[in-house]
Amino acid sequence: MQASSFVRGERLWRHQAEMARFGATPGGGIDRQAFTAAEIAARQALLGWARARGYAASLDGIANLFIRRPGRRDDLAPVLVGSHLDSQPQGGRFDGTYGVLAGFEALEALDDSGITTERPVELVAWSNEEGSRFRPGAMGSQVFVGALAAEALAGAQGNDGVPLAQALAATRDAFAGVPRRAAAPVHAPVHAYVEAHIEQGPVLEQLGAPIGVVTGVAGARWFDVTLSGRTAHAGTTPLAARQDALQAALRCIAALNDAMADPADRLRFTVGRLTVAPNVPNSVASLARFSIDLRHPDAAELEARAGRIATACAAAAPPCALRIEETMTMPPAPFDPGIAALIEARARALGLAVHRLPSGAFHDAAFLGRICPAGMIFIPCAGGISHNEAENVTPEDALAGACVLADVLGALAGA
Amino acid sequence: MQASSFVRGERLWRHQAEMARFGATPGGGIDRQAFTAAEIAARQALLGWARARGYAASLDGIANLFIRRPGRRDDLAPVLVGSHLDSQPQGGRFDGTYGVLAGFEALEALDDSGITTERPVELVAWSNEEGSRFRPGAMGSQVFVGALAAEALAGAQGNDGVPLAQALAATRDAFAGVPRRAAAPVHAPVHAYVEAHIEQGPVLEQLGAPIGVVTGVAGARWFDVTLSGRTAHAGTTPLAARQDALQAALRCIAALNDAMADPADRLRFTVGRLTVAPNVPNSVASLARFSIDLRHPDAAELEARAGRIATACAAAAPPCALRIEETMTMPPAPFDPGIAALIEARARALGLAVHRLPSGAFHDAAFLGRICPAGMIFIPCAGGISHNEAENVTPEDALAGACVLADVLGALAGA
Structure with a gap:
């Protein structure tokens, strides 16, 4: 029994x-x-x-x-x-x-x-x-x-x-x-x-x-990505003169979406947190910071994917300055x-x-x-x-x- | 003199x-x-x-x-x-x-x-x-x-x-x-x-x-765009099962960037505010809300551009729900x-x-x-x-x- x-x-x-x-x-x-x-x-x-x-x-x-x-x-x-x-x-x-x-x-x-x-x-x-x-x-x-x-x-x-x-x-x-x-x-x-x-x-x-x-x-690696631009008046500043941190963050996330595509569907890539400063409708954002939560059950694949983050963001960030910090790692x-x-x-x-x-x-x-x-x-x-x-x-x-x-x-x- | x-x-x-x-x-x-x-x-x-x-x-x-x-x-x-x-x-x-x-x-x-x-x-x-x-x-x-x-x-x-x-x-x-x-x-x-x-x-x-x-x-029109999805565990939820409001907001803003492109450089289009909920690294966003500040010195052009917002966002929002509110208008x-x-x-x-x-x-x-x-x-x-x-x-x-x-x-x- x-x-x-x-x-x-x-x-x-x-x-x-x-x-x-x-x-x-x-x-x-x-x-x-x-x-x-x-x-x-x-x-x-x-x-x-x-x-x-x-x-x-x-x-x-x-x-x-x-x-x-x-x-x-x-x-x-x-x-x-x-x-x-x-x-x-x-x-x-x-x-x-x-x-x-x-x-x-x-x-x-x-x-x-x-x-x-x-x-x-x-x-x-x-x-x-x-x-x-x-x-x-x-x-x-x-x-x-x-x-x-x-x-x-x-x-x-x-x-x-x-x-x-x-x-x-x-x-x-x-x-x-x-x-x-x-x-x-x-x-x-x-x-x-x-x-x-x-x-x-x-x-x-x-x-x-x-x-x-x-x-x-699955192993997990967490990152914080910070884009630093310059705040400016939304009504007066031509596009070419902007260093828009929010738009730079968007370009980075779009690039990361591509870099993290996984037909096998084993990778988990999430941007769950995004904060903007000064975060008002009529000012171009001077700062945007977002989180990356990356998980994969295979250590080598997790490392390879994490290794793509800096390259993807570096290409997308200009004219804003880019900083990437790893905040947590769990094999x-x-x-x-x-x-x-x-x-x-x-x-x-x-x-x-x-x-x-x-x-x-x-x-x-x-x-x-x-x-x-x-x-x-x-x-x-x-x-x-x-x-x-x-x-x-x-x-x-x-x-x-x-x-x-x-x-x-x-x-x-x-x- | x-x-x-x-x-x-x-x-x-x-x-x-x-x-x-x-x-x-x-x-x-x-x-x-x-x-x-x-x-x-x-x-x-x-x-x-x-x-x-x-x-x-x-x-x-x-x-x-x-x-x-x-x-x-x-x-x-x-x-x-x-x-x-x-x-x-x-x-x-x-x-x-x-x-x-x-x-x-x-x-x-x-x-x-x-x-x-x-x-x-x-x-x-x-x-x-x-x-x-x-x-x-x-x-x-x-x-x-x-x-x-x-x-x-x-x-x-x-x-x-x-x-x-x-x-x-x-x-x-x-x-x-x-x-x-x-x-x-x-x-x-x-x-x-x-x-x-x-x-x-x-x-x-x-x-x-x-x-x-x-x-x-310039005339100005302000909008708040709200994307409603569903929060989910970042580590466990496959991409296909997500209703990620932050990603939907990003797609909307990318579509708006295209819709607001202006070779004459007279239009001012700004997303200055973006808020996310629950806004934590390990949860898929259930809600994202962003502001649009749109300005143009010509009334007809301002109206035409504002008219593109709903279409651009409606195509980009799914599977998230979309709500657009006009919050201010100044001719x-x-x-x-x-x-x-x-x-x-x-x-x-x-x-x-x-x-x-x-x-x-x-x-x-x-x-x-x-x-x-x-x-x-x-x-x-x-x-x-x-x-x-x-x-x-x-x-x-x-x-x-x-x-x-x-x-x-x-x-x-x-x-």
């Missing part, structure tokens, strides 16, 4: 609905940013369900919350499953939350099926994945794997002016009865990590595939092929259509992949809409993802 | 320097917005110089300040000369101020040359030409000519929260000893109006012509050909090179042209830079403009 036979869609959907109360927004989404009262309440609800099942909990220094289902050999490195309960300021009910609840459903299904695994299985609610209140995002998983030193965060402050140290202390105080895990070295050996998540894109829905086997997380994080194969096999065994795809969004799993074999299971989300109050999934897809997750965890932990 | 023989460049330049103290900014410009203490102080300095010459002053309901040099027949409609003493928040020392001081210099030159004119000549410092603190701009001249009813301004409030009524009262209080002019009907007959001004563009400087004969003020204001001919003749008589050009900027003269023959004299400004602390002119050009103005006023008033 597979654990998936004991996954209960109604229970999972009810947990999802109960979680959606914490930080609920009038628009049907959630505002549950990291370490806020709403996010602490969501974690406490999870803790309550875990205690009712008899699972032990623990909290580490960055306030990652662990729920442990013991194995036959509790000395073996655990299989980890998880995601995050924090959200964007106007976020949806499923981003992160679905992965935590699907993980919890998998633990319950393992219990209900009477399976005792060889290894312990630990469910983790990672701290501050979104990074909207405190930067950087994926804070909990980065600290856990040693990619980020807790000391580097000493002076961090939230958008709301609250010091990170204060928010962390408040979170830890709220879980005063929960045993602490060692803070350093930050992680014990981990056997494997699996994370379920909504796709946050339209591919699975369009293909009608309930299960996405995630091949890795591609391919997932373990063995985990991907296992996910695909378990999904097919359940009669579920699968599609292999990279994740263009960052996830905690990308960091876990640095210390253990890791993988992700995507489920479709309505219209590909995410980071949005309208974010939605079907109960059927939510169930399918949890079923695959339960069987994958069982296999990894040695059922 | 012409009045121009008695125009004194040093005196004019000294007055210019003294005026530049009122509202002086650290960057060498002025912040002397309408009805502020600094602008009132500038008017009081002018009033002091006028009284020292024995000129009578008066103030009307919108606080336009009049300085009167009597004629032989004081019952005849006066010749008006003027400009404004208010500035942009980070304005230059010459925009407006030069025209007032050149007008005052012309009055002094008429005095010093012993000329008694048939008609009175009145110098006016128009209220609130810039419109940066209180809207609309050209407030004083619009009220004077009856284009704007004082009642329509009853509820007006400044950017700084001060009600217009309060600012006006403070200005009138500061000139308590100055006789009032009738408020309604708002204007007495005016024989002619002449205004000297810096060009605020680069044309005269490039041509090496110290005198611009202004043929009229072209051609100046009186007789005044223009007079300016040109007097300049040539002084051996000054002239160039005929329209004004792309608005001026009080455009409104005065509705009630009397009107014209403008431009002088070059350095690099065409205006509405900027770096605004500058040469003493030689300032002198040339005042000489032409003095002779034109003498001719119009009947020397």
